[in-house]
Amino acid sequence: MALKENIEHVLAGMKDAAAISDRELCDIELVAVTKTVGADVIKEAIDYGILHVGESRVQELLDKYEQIGDAVKWHLIGHLQRNKVKYIIDKVEIIHSLDSYRLAKEINKRAKSIDRVIKCLLQVNVSGEKTKHGISPEDVEHILEEIAPLDNVRVVGLMTIAPHVDDKEQIRQCFKTLRSIFNQVAETDLPNIEMKYLSMGMSDDFDIAIQEGANIIRVGTSIFGKRNYSK
């Protein structure tokens, strides 16, 4: 695996897409998705300039955190069960998968106990697929009103996962929809809610996502190669 070349290739793609949307590479944050990737390889990626890593599973994040610690910023990008919040609360930079008020309440409680404010992104299920977690677009405003009074949770943006289809226009439409929800929320004036980050785009579609306004992308396969879940 040519890790260094892969990272350079992704950065070049980011730069091109950023130019199309009148931005620069430094305006967009790359989260390297490290699920199934070992700590040794993650350390190598850090040597090549990776500053942010994303994990879907709590246990996997904890195992690797033990070996790597705060040499990199940790993003929790997968569905988070309430009973696991306590394990990661002092380790994560951003939770991308906030998808219910009950989860927000638990994050708030745990964050309060360590005297921190935790940055979260509301996960929106734009495509409406039943297999996906996330709030449906029409419920976003209501749930943000519920979450707003929780002072130790700061919602700093929105996250989505595009539908797994070949149709690039359908994917672009999904990102456009999230962007428009983002703009709508930005107009409202709720405490603890700030529309700063749009986390959208993965290996196959991050160029489209950036063109549509993403400023955090989550890329695994294009950096580390195809995942091997049997390991």
Ligand SMILES: *Cc1c(COP(=O)(O)O)cnc(C)c1O
């Ligand atoms: C696995 C995963 C990614 C990365 O996907 P790739 O196609 O490997 O780039 C991004 N976001 C989430 C939420 C994921 O679970």
